[in-house]
Amino acid sequence: MKLISMLVLCCCFGLAVAGGDAYQFSNPAQQQTFNSLTKELRCLVCQNQSLADSHAELADDLKAEIYQQIQQGASRQQVIDFLLDRYGDFVLYKPQLNNKTYVLWFAPFIMLLMAGVVMFFHIRRQRK
Amino acid sequence: MKRALYLIPFCIIAGLSLFLWQGLTLQPHIIDSPLVGKPMPKFSGSDLFNTNHLITQQDFNGQVALVNIWATWCGSCQMEHPFLIKLSKQQILPIYGIDYKDQPQKAQAWLNKNENPFAKIISDEDGHVGIAWGAYGTPETYLIDKKGIVRYKHTGLINQQVWQNEFLPLVSGLQAEGS
Numbered sequence: 001m002k003l004i005s006m007l008v009l010c011c012c013f014g015l016a017v018a019g020g021d022a023y024q025f026s027n028p029a030q031q032q033t034f035n036s037l038t039k040e041l042r043c044l045v046c047q048n049q050s051l052a053d054s055h056a057e058l059a060d061d062l063k064a065e066i067y068q069q070i071q072q073g074a075s076r077q078q079v080i081d082f083l084l085d086r087y088g089d090f091v092l093y094k095p096q097l098n099n100k101t102y103v104l105w106f107a108p109f110i111m112l113l114m115a116g117v118v119m120f121f122h123i124r125r126q127r128k
Numbered sequence: 129m130k131r132a133l134y135l136i137p138f139c140i141i142a143g144l145s146l147f148l149w150q151g152l153t154l155q156p157h158i159i160d161s162p163l164v165g166k167p168m169p170k171f172s173g174s175d176l177f178n179t180n181h182l183i184t185q186q187d188f189n190g191q192v193a194l195v196n197i198w199a200t201w202c203g204s205c206q207m208e209h210p211f212l213i214k215l216s217k218q219q220i221l222p223i224y225g226i227d228y229k230d231q232p233q234k235a236q237a238w239l240n241k242n243e244n245p246f247a248k249i250i251s252d253e254d255g256h257v258g259i260a261w262g263a264y265g266t267p268e269t270y271l272i273d274k275k276g277i278v279r280y281k282h283t284g285l286i287n288q289q290v291w292q293n294e295f296l297p298l299v300s301g302l303q304a305e306g307s
Contacts, residue, residue: 044159044264057229058264061255086169086262088162111140118133 023067030070040093161281168276169260173250176227183250192302194223195270199230200238202266208285216245225249228258273302
């Protein structure tokens with residue numbers, strides 16, 4: 001009897017975690033857009049969480065807003081622009097590629113390249 | 129010559145260190161508002177003291193003003209309140225309020241009890257006006273000019289120091305501008 005009630009409890013836990021999706025779309029493409037967007041957008045209150053994960057009130061409000069917009073046919077970029085206009089670049093987890101962020105995106109590769117070049121000459125010199 | 133090349137990684141690391149050192153002084157919780165420099169957002173919400181009456185961005189136009197986002201549940205807003213009262217009595221500029229995600233009766237009662245510094249107040253129960261303004265943590269205050277352009281935003285409470293150091297220098301200049 002105890003075993004059965006334990007099993008039921010464990011199943012309830014699983015359900016409780018999975019049942020968080022209040023935002024259902026009849027259109028699977030829209031659902032996909034919503035799900036991926038809310039994972040890529042930062043919760044501005046709990047700043048280390050995405051909108052999808054956060055239960056802050058602002059996160060819920062923004063999810064409701066995004067849900068409405070996608071329902072009314074907004075594209076992924078339109079939703080992103082809506083949030084960027086009001087909250088700025090910080091709301092995106094992945095920084096956009098523009099003049100301000102070229103250094104951010106390419107510096108690691110450039111440094112790796114330079115390290116490779118230095119190593120190449122160093123090893124060549126040692127071989128001589 | 130080859131020896132000098134080894135200076136390059138050193139310079140890069142030195143430069144990076146300076147960047148990161150400066151980063152230690154930044155406050156990520158304070159986000160720069162993209163609204164600064166642009167016309168204030170379009171919004172529409174009911175007047176807190178007259179729910180049949182709608183207030184929109186048109187009603188905030190025409191004067192240099194403060195737009196303050198606050199709520200009765202927000203402790204910092206309550207701490208900021210006495211300063212807003214003081215400021216409103218100096219009659220330098222109108223203060224417009226957005227009562228964010230609050231209960232109208234609570235807000236009305238609170239203002240009746242503690243004096244009302246606001247020339248106009250919107251009751252923004254569901255927070256859609258707050259989202260239009262990019263609000264994420266009350267109190268937040270925006271400075272708008274005569275043409276309705278957002279010129280400055282302060283996140284966090286305003287006190288005498290913040291007012292004098294951050295707002296006052298802008299206000300006189302903006303008030304001198306033509307409309």
